[in-house]
Amino acid sequence: MAVPSTILDKARVLRANQTDAESLLWGILRGRRFCGVKFRRQHPVGGFILDFYCHDSLLAIELDGxxxxxxxxxxxxxxxxxxxxxxxxxxxxxxxxxxxxNTDTVLAAVYEALFPSPLPLSPGARGEIKPSP
Structure with a gap:
């Protein structure tokens, strides 16, 4: 299904006028720099424009002012x-x-969404990581 030209035009305008937060995050996500995962910026999906979108993981990241x-x-x-x-x-x-x-915290949340841990982990004695009971 073709994306309406009005949505494409708006996405182009948004890409050209990034917020500081969008610019920072895009610098980390672009070109598969973050864990080798491909993200798109200001990507149209179903009549919406997503700030960042990973099609392979069906994950949208929205930044709010x-x-x-x-x-x-x-x-x-x-x-x-x-x-x-x-x-x-x-x-x-x-x-x-x-x-x-809190860039590191945001990136940790993105990582967890992309690569969910199969078991919840909790810190053990002497800093060891082991599965929670």
Missing amino acids: GGHAAEEQRAYDDERTRALEAAGIRVLRFWNNDVIS
């Missing part, structure tokens, strides 16, 4: 997430300031 704290925007974001999840796409959401100030 302060405007997403407004009640109306939160309701729209929730509806959008439900629609994407109904299409089989998992959605991770991060605040822009978390991407900038």
